[in-house]
Structure formats: C-alpha cells, structure tokens
Amino acid sequence: MPKYVLLLHDAPDSYSSLSPEQLQQVIQKYVAWGETLRKTGVLQGGQKLADEPGRIMRQKNGQMRVTDGPYSETKEVLGGYYIVSAGSYERAIDLARDCPHFDYGGAIEVRELDTMSQ
Amino acid sequence: MTTDPKGLVDHLFRERSGQMVAWLTRVFGAAYLDLVEEVVQDALLKALQQWPYSGVPSNPAGWLCQVARNGALDVLRRDSAFRSRAPAIAAELTRSTPGTMNESADPVFEDDELKMIFLCCHPALPMDTRVALSLKTVSGFSVQEIGRAFLTSDATIAQRLVRAKRRLRELDVPFDLPSAEDLSPRLDAVLEVIYLLFNEGYASRGGDELVRADLCFEALRLARLVARSARTESPAAHALAALIALQAARRRARLDDRGEIVLLEEQDRSRWDAGLTALGFAHLERSAAGSVMTAYHVQAAIAAAHTSASSPADTPWRDILRLYDDLAVLNPSPLVRLNRIVAVWKVHGSEAALTDLRPLEAEPALQSYYLLPALKGRLLASIGDQGAARHAFEMALALPCSEPEQRFLEKQLKELGARS
Numbered sequence: 458m459p460k461y462v463l464l465l466h467d468a469p470d471s472y473s474s475l476s477p478e479q480l481q482q483v484i485q486k487y488v489a490w491g492e493t494l495r496k497t498g499v500l501q502g503g504q505k506l507a508d509e510p511g512r513i514m515r516q517k518n519g520q521m522r523v524t525d526g527p528y529s530e531t532k533e534v535l536g537g538y539y540i541v542s543a544g545s546y547e548r549a550i551d552l553a554r555d556c557p558h559f560d561y562g563g564a565i566e567v568r569e570l571d572t573m574s575q
Numbered sequence: 576m577t578t579d580p581k582g583l584v585d586h587l588f589r590e591r592s593g594q595m596v597a598w599l600t601r602v603f604g605a606a607y608l609d610l611v612e613e614v615v616q617d618a619l620l621k622a623l624q625q626w627p628y629s630g631v632p633s634n635p636a637g638w639l640c641q642v643a644r645n646g647a648l649d650v651l652r653r654d655s656a657f658r659s660r661a662p663a664i665a666a667e668l669t670r671s672t673p674g675t676m677n678e679s680a681d682p683v684f685e686d687d688e689l690k691m692i693f694l695c696c697h698p699a700l701p702m703d704t705r706v707a708l709s710l711k712t713v714s715g716f717s718v719q720e721i722g723r724a725f726l727t728s729d730a731t732i733a734q735r736l737v738r739a740k741r742r743l744r745e746l747d748v749p750f751d752l753p754s755a756e757d758l759s760p761r762l763d764a765v766l767e768v769i770y771l772l773f774n775e776g777y778a779s780r781g782g783d784e785l786v787r788a789d790l791c792f793e794a795l796r797l798a799r800l801v802a803r804s805a806r807t808e809s810p811a812a813h814a815l816a817a818l819i820a821l822q823a824a825r826r827r828a829r830l831d832d833r834g835e836i837v838l839l840e841e842q843d844r845s846r847w848d849a850g851l852t853a854l855g856f857a858h859l860e861r862s863a864a865g866s867v868m869t870a871y872h873v874q875a876a877i878a879a880a881h882t883s884a885s886s887p888a889d890t891p892w893r894d895i896l897r898l899y900d901d902l903a904v905l906n907p908s909p910l911v912r913l914n915r916i917v918a919v920w921k922v923h924g925s926e927a928a929l930t931d932l933r934p935l936e937a938e939p940a941l942q943s944y945y946l947l948p949a950l951k952g953r954l955l956a957s958i959g960d961q962g963a964a965r966h967a968f969e970m971a972l973a974l975p976c977s978e979p980e981q982r983f984l985e986k987q988l989k990e991l992g993a994r995s
C-alpha cells in the first residue's frame with residue numbers, strides 16, 4: 458500500500474484571537490480526526506516540528522553556510538506532518554479532507570512517499 | 576501517537592485559563608494583566624500546536640500550567656522591567672505551580688480566582704466594564720464572545736478592557752481580598768456582576784444561544800466559588816447560587832426539539848435537570864442562615880416554588896405572589912412588577928392582572944420590551960377580547976425579539992384566528 462505524507466502548513470495568526478473554549482474545540486476535532494484514522498489503521502504516525510527557526514544549509518564554492526530559517530515570507534509555517542497509507546492520491550486526499558486544519562485557514566500538502574527507492 | 580481516550584473534560588481550557596490568569600496575576604501583580612493573559616494564551620496555543628500530533632497528555636491541566644510557568648520564566652529572562660524582582664517572581668512561580676493538579680478543584684487556585692473576581696469588580700471600574708473584565712479574565716471569554724453575549728461591538732468591548740486595565744494600573748490595586756470592613760460592599764458588587772452574567776445568559780432576548788448557555792453556567796460556577804470560600808461565604812452568596820442553579824435547571828426545557836419556546840406550565844418537567852435542582856436546594860438551605868433577606872433570596876424562593884410543584888396545577892401561586900410582593904419592595908424595578916403580573920393573573924384572574932398591568936405600560940424602561948404587550952395579549956385573549964389581543968401581539972411582534980420569540984408570538988396570533 459502506498460504511503461503519503463500530509464504536510465500541515467499552519468496559518469498561526471488565525472488562531473491568536475480564539476477563546477480558550479474555541480481552542481479546546483479545535484483540539485478536540487483534531488483528536489477525533491486522528492482517532493478515526495488510527496482505528497481504521499491508515500494513520501502510520503505523525504510529529505510536530507519544533508517552532509521556527511530551523512537551519513538552512515547551503516554549500517557555495519566549497520563553503521558550507523548554515524543560516525537560521527526559513528523564516529516564512531508568507532503567513533504559513535510548516536507545523537508538522539502525518540503519514541497515512543492509502544491506495545491512491547485521491548484516497549489520501551479524502552482522508553485529509555475532514556482534517557480540522559482547514560477550518561482556520563491552514564493548508565495541507567499531500568505527497569506520496571517514493572517506496573521504489575527503499 | 577498516544578491519545579488519552581477520555582479526551583478533554585468539557586470547558587477545561589476555559590476554566591483553567593481563568594485559573595492560570597489568576598495565579599500568574601498574583602505572582603506578577605495586577606498591573607501586568609496584559610502580559611499574564613498573553614502568557615496563558617500562548618500556553619493554550621502550544622497545546623493546539625502539539626496535541627494534534629502527540630495526543631492529549633494524561634494530565635492536560637498540569638501540562639498547561641507547566642507550559643504557562645515556562646512562558647512566564649521566559650518573560651522574566653527577556654523583559655528588563657522585572658530585573659530586580661525576577662528572582663523572587665521565579666521562586667514563587669516554581670513554588671506555586673500546580674503541576675500535579677488534576678481534574679479536581681485546586682484550593683490554591685480557587686483562592687487566586689476569588690481575588691481575581693474582586694479585582695475585576697473593583698468599585699473604581701464602571702459596571703459594564705466589571706462585567707466585561709470578569710468574563711475576559713476570570714471566565715476566559717474572547718472579546719468576540721463577550722460582544723455576542725451583550726450585543727455590543729468587539730471594538731467597544733476591547734476598549735472597555737483596555738481602559739479597565741489602565742485604571743487598575745493607575746490605582747495600583749493590590750491583588751488581594753478586601754479587608755474585613757470593606758468586604759460587605761465589595762462582595763455585593765461581585766454578586767451583582769455574577770447576577771448580571773446569569774441574567775444576560777438566561778433572560779436576554781438576543782445574542783448567540785451557545786454563548787448564552789455558557790454565560791449561565793459560568794455564572795453558576797462563580798457563584799458557587801464565592802459561596803463555598805470561607806472568606807466570602809454568606810447567605811446572599813448562597814441565595815444567588817441557589818437562584819442560578821434552580822433556574823438553570825429549567826433552561827433545557829424552555830425550548831422544544833424544534834427550537835420553539837415552551838411556556839413554564841407546558842414544560843416537560845422530566846427535562847428539568849435534577850442535579851442542578853438538588854444543588855439549588857442545597858444552596859437555598861444554606862442561604863437561610865442568619866436574618867438577611869436579599870432580592871436573591873426571594874428570587875430563589877420563587878424559582879424553588881415552581882420547581883417543587885410536581886405539575887403546573889400544583890404551583891403555589893399564592894406563595895409566589897406573596898414573594899413577588901416582597902421582591903417588589905426589595906427591588907421595585909418595572910421588570911419585577913411585570914413578572915409579578917403573571918402571579919396576579921393566576922391568583923386573582925385576568926381582569927385584576929390587566930388592571931395592574933396598565934400603569935406599567937407607561938414605564939419608559941418597558942417601552943421596547945416585547946413581553947409586556949405579549950403578556951397583555953394573553954390576558955386579553957383569556958377574557959375573550961380577540962381584537963385587542965391581536966393588536967397587543969402585533970405590537971409585541973414589532974419590538975425587538977429573538978426568532979423563537981417571534982414564532983411564539985405568531986403562533987399566539989394564529990390561535991386567536993382559529994378561535995374567533
């Protein structure tokens with residue numbers, strides 16, 4: 458079964474004015490969504506990325522440069538990822554469709570893992 | 576991913592945010608309320624960023640407190656304003672972090688929360704500001720939710736909060752309970768704000784239904800907090816808690832499954848919340864200590880009289896009318912006099928009720944209150960004056976009221992048509 462990674466791009470500003478009650482409701486939606494996927498065995502794992510900045514490494518003229526970044530120019534930050542097994546891109550998209558991530562302006566990037574290379 | 580199968584307790588974030596704000600305000604001082612709110616909001620946002628991936632921790636409240644404490648320590652490191660006080664604040668943060676705290680109430684937190692309520696209800700603040708500030712800091716409502724509850728713009732609410740915090744800073748108000756000689760008037764002010772919160776949630780004509788339900792239960796939580804604390808326990812506090820619990824018990828039954836209004840005498844009494852009713856009677860019993868009789872006592876007694884009746888026919892209307900007479904003395908407001916008319920109707924009949932209603936029609940405070948013509952319409956219909964009843968219901972419909980209230984009035988009009 459092919460595997461897909463769901464990359465969750467956050468729009469952090471969209472949450473800042475939510476009340477505690479609303480924040481709790483958002484969390485509960487995520488947990489319920491994850492629970493459903495886990496029960497059906499499609500959710501393989503997931504992890505939050507630590508907050509920015511990370512480090513960007515580039516080599517130029519034989520010299521390694523390490524800089525803080527990427528500071529997102531846009532309002533979106535890569536917040537974390539889930540890995541799901543799904544028969545096709547369509548199926549993977551269907552699984553992500555109900556994710557509450559979309560309720561507050563977030564985006565999900567869906568990428569198939571290239572298992573041929575394993 | 577590990578997830579606590581129990582998930583989160585209802586309103587955990589709301590209750591804990593208020594408690595954490597109170598705790599940190601004690602540590603930092605009332606002048607730093609903005610900063611404290613930011614630290615707490617950041618802790619809640621961290622949970623939002625993390626828990627979808629890691630699952631809900633086994634002690635979510637403890638997790639939030641730890642994160643808020645770390646956030647506060649970061650502030651101390653970052654902000655030179657605290658340079659001299661930083662070691663003392665850091666020590667206090669570490670000493671008093673309720674890390675092991677679970678779902679049960681934490682007495683240290685409760686003490687801080689109580690102080691926070693008194694701070695928000697400080698006499699230097701105007702009444703509407705006390706209400707808004709209490710909802711924001713003690714109850715964790717957002718500016719938008721407060722605006723929705725009170726049909727006020729977000730900008731107005733935000734402005735009230737900014738002014739309130741500035742005022743508290745200027746006055747350098749200590750974060751503590753009032754002294755013994757100040758306690759009584761200050762406690763009255765706190766109870767009044769809690770009563771207003773409840774009334775807005777229970778009886779208001781507009782606004783968001785979910786927010787209004789939350790207002791009722793938040794008012795109940797605060798009233799119970801004040802009533803059970805050794806420093807603030809008083810007959811009036813118990814009476815207020817009783818009044819809120821007894822009325823909140825009937826809340827669910829006031830609308831049917833389709834969202835239509837159900838009058839008290841037609842409510843399915845099995846839908847009244849038995850737990851809240853029992854709680855109400857427990858507080859009512861304790862409110863009887865001493866000789867003080869407040870308007871809360873009388874209103875609680877009226878609610879109890881309705882609740883005790885096993886059927887509408889058993890309602891002790893004579894007792895209720897007597898209580899309304901008492902209430903009109905303690906609180907001679909037009910609204911109390913209007914509510915009293917229903918008891919007059921049940922005891923002395925429609926004609927007597929219409930006679931008592933007449934002087935109220937000139938009351939400025941009731942000019943745009945749809946319940947007055949609505950009640951008049953029902954009284955007129957009951958004596959067979961269909962034409963005048965129709966006119967009264969049409970007047971009521973022209974006044975501001977919620978959609979269920981409009982449909983209720985339209986139904987009354989239709990029934991008139993069917994009868995005539």
